[in-house]
Amino acid sequence: MxxxxxxxxxxxxxxxxxxxxxWLADRQRRVAWQSLVAPRLRRKLAAxxxxxxxxxxxxxxxxxxxxxxxxxxxxxxxEVETTSQVRGRNIIIAVDASRSMLVRDVAPDRLNAAKTAVYELLEHFPNDRIGLLAFAGSASLQAPLTIDHNALRETLDQLDETNVPSGGSNLADAINLATKTFKETGQRTHGLIVISDGELHEGELEDASFDARQEGVFIVTIGVGTLEGDFVPDPEETDGRFRDRSGRPVLSRLNPAPLRTLAGDTGGLYLEGVSGDFTKKIETVISRLDAFEDEGRVQKRxxxxxxxxxxxxxxxxxxxxxxxxxxxxARPRAVxxxxxxxxxxxxxxxxxxxxxSAWNNPLEGFFGSRALKKGDTAKALEHFEKAAEDASPEELARIRYGQGAASYRAGNYEKAADAFADALLSKESSLQRDAYSQLANTLYHRAMSPDSSDGIPLEERIDLMEDALEHYDSALEIDSKHKASTQNRKATEQALEQLKQVQQQQQEQQEQEQQESGEEGEEEEGEPQESDQQGENGENQEGEQGEEEDGEEGEQDGEGQEGEEGEQDENGNGQEEGEEDGQDGEQQSGQEGQEEGQQNQAQQSQQGPAPREDETAEEFARRILEENADFQKDALRKRGRQAAPTKDW
Structure with a gap:
């Protein structure tokens, strides 16, 4: 004990x-009694x-x-052993352990920089099943998929260039081994993170990437090293440089081409270097993976x-x-x-x-809820963290829901999404429904917040919106009469439609700019015929004016179309009388260009707002998002411009 x-x-x-x-008090009382009462009277006064x-x-x-x-x-x-349930994803980290990774063009060298990146990834994904793979001339699985990240750290500490005996850099073999390992898990989607210098890769890389894509593997590649490179070290040589068979020192440089191609073929991401917030960039790809429930760490309480x-x-x-x-x-005396x-x-x-007691303290959860009601999110998170220590799985689900609510109010939507996802493990249907709904609200805010317009691409914001709709559907499957989820889903559908319209307008504007640049090149080649083209354009304009005047006369005499058809005639879209009067003008060489311009203008007026002058496609998309974004950090409410999800917790 x-x-x-x-x-x-x-x-x-x-x-x-x-x-x-x-004892002293009793003695003093007896002394006081004896000094006050004579011995002969004591028996008469008190028994x-x-x-x-x-x-x-x-x-x-x-x-x-x-x-x-x-x-x-x-x-x-x-002690009693308890096993907690966690929601995680399958991730394998493949580290290049070839001799070229010993080059010191990055501090301290490429291999140690890669190992440091792996340590940061283990900290960033604490609840995911992660495996470790090393490859050089062949690939070797150093650690299988596991939730025990401490064991992974011990394995990573022992990783060096001697773990794989064969020389070279067989990247295709590493991808095939990772794909085979993923296939044995039975999950639909997986994540593979490759850290390499991309030099001297061997094997059929295209076939390996195709098999990985078919298995649902998203590959994130990280290039370590510099384009200038440095000589491969060899301590056994007098000058400390490794030499090839011809006796020349081997110079190793970063080769990003195969890494970039591999990431693009599998829908992943290529990063050059491991500095900055590279873990957050990788999170954008890993977040697409399907999370599944798995037995977590075994704790002894x-x-x-x-x-x-x-x-x-x-x-x-x-x-x-x-x-x-x-x-x-009984007698009159003080007790x-x-x-x-x-x-x-x-x-x-x-x-x-x-x-x-220290091992189970619901008062911390009470204090956290009270701090959250007062708006003190930092203090609420502090109390919730203390309450989560050694809590039961059901209690932990409620605590994680509170942490998600506090992070949601603080504007930290990434932590809020993770907390609400953990709250889904609750066996209580009402808590699952609220967790699904709040997780969807969090994804909506991540997609529509002003900060996301600069950091998250438009395509990823659309993916977040689609994921939010799926979570709303999950909440409605539990409770089809949940009013908040129903209203928020409609608002999210409207926001998703606007984002898709912005994406379409952005693509059309890029195509229009490319077309205009091509037309400018044709105009520069035809400058000697400028006077002739001006004459032809004048005749075309007269023909168009004749078409418009005839169209107006047709409206006044009752021969033309009415309402919206009359408006279409003014824009030059289908008025028969104008085409007959301007038939001579259509035969001119400049008429086709003017008709295409009028059709493009009519299409833009029907599709939505057009970009301003001297405004690029990216600036136009950012302006549309800012005009339609929800700048509130707390609950989602209906707005005049666009309906947003409402708060339901």
Whole structure:
């Protein structure tokens, strides 16, 4: 048996002091009585009382006090193993361990820089199943997919260029081995992170990337090294440089081409270097993977044994009170031990209860909820973190929901999404419904927040919106009458449609700019015929004016179309009389270009707002997003321009 809080045992030093104080108080009382009353009158004034009952009461009280002190020290004996359920994804990290990774063009060298990046990835993805793979001339699985990241760190510490005996850099073999490992898990999507210099790769890389794409593997490639490169070191040579068969020093440079191609073929991402917030960029790809429930870490929780001491302490306290009032004859005197004993009983009830112990503390969750209601998100997160220590799976789901709500209010949507995802493990259907709904709200805010217009590409924001719709559907599957999820889903559909319109306008504007650049090149080649073209354009304009005038006369005489068809005639889209009057103008060489310009203008007016002058496609898309973005950091509300999800927690 051990004690969780042994410092409370210092209170046992008060027990002998209390016993000494009780003896001195009794002696002083007897001395005062003897000095006041003559011996011959003592029997007549007060009946003789036996001190046995008083000392038994004091002894029971002191024993109960000692047991209460031991209870406050939180005795524990034995352990119970608990396995928590976590939601994770399958990720394999492939590290190039060839000789070229020893080049020191990055500090301290390429291999150690790659290992540092792996350490950061393990910290960034704590709940995911991660495996470690090393490759050179062949590939070798150093650690299988596991949730035990401490074991991965130990394996990574021992990784060097000698782990793979064969020389070279067979990147295709590494991809094939990772794909085979992923296939054995039975999941639909997987993530492969390759850290290499991309030099001297061997094998059929195209076939390997095709197989990986068919298996649902998203590959993120990270290039380490510089384009200038450096000589491959060799401590056995006199000049410290590795030489090829012809005796020339080998110069190694970063080759990003195969890495960039591999990432593009599998829908992944290529990063050059491991500096900055590269983990957040990788998160944009890993977030597309399907998360699944898996058994997490096995934890050993100590078994509290405070009941062994609390129950006897209560019995001794009750016995002390009974002896104090029943054994001793009633007479007018102060009972000094009763208030102290009562106070100690209250301390035992509230201080030694399992709810307030170090291994299970719901008060922290209460304080976190109260801080969240007051708007103090930082303090709320602090209380929730303390409450999450060694909590049961169901309690942990509720605590993670509170952490998600606090992070949501603080504007940290990435942590909020992770917390709401963990709350889905709850067995309570109402909490699952709210977690799905709030997770969808969080993804909506990540896509529509002003910060995302500069950091997250438009395509990824559309993916976030689509994921939000799926989570709303999951919430409605649990409770089809959930009003907040229904309204928020409609608002998200409208926002997604606007993003897709912006994407379409951006693509059309790029195509128009390319077409205009081609037309400018044709105009420069035909400058000597400028006067002839101006004459032809003048005739074309006269023909168009004739078409418009005839169209207007047709409207006044009742021969033309009415309403919207009349507006289309003014734009030159299908008015038969104008085409007959301007038939001579259509035969001119410049008429086709003007008709295409009018059609493009009509299409742009029907599709939505057009870009401003001297405004690029990226600036136009950013302006549309800012005009339609929800700048609020708290709950989603309906707005005048666009309906946004509302708060339901």
């Amino acid at each position: 051990t004690l969780a809080e042994p410092a409370f045992l210092f209170f046992l030093l008060l027990v002998p002091l209390l016993a000494l104080g009780a 003789p009382a036996s001190p046995l009952g008083r000392w038994l009461s004091l002894g029971c009280g002191l024993i109960g006090l000692c047991l209460l002190v031991v209870t406050l020290a939180q005795p524990i004996a034995g 100590p078994i509290p044994r405070f009941q062994w001491f609390l129950i006897p302490a209560m019995l001794f306290m009750i016995a002390s009170l009974l002896l104090r009032f029943l054994w001793v004859p 000094t031990a009763t208030p102290t004993t009562t106070l100690l009983v209250l301390i035992a009830l509230f201080g030694a209860s399992p709810e307030s």
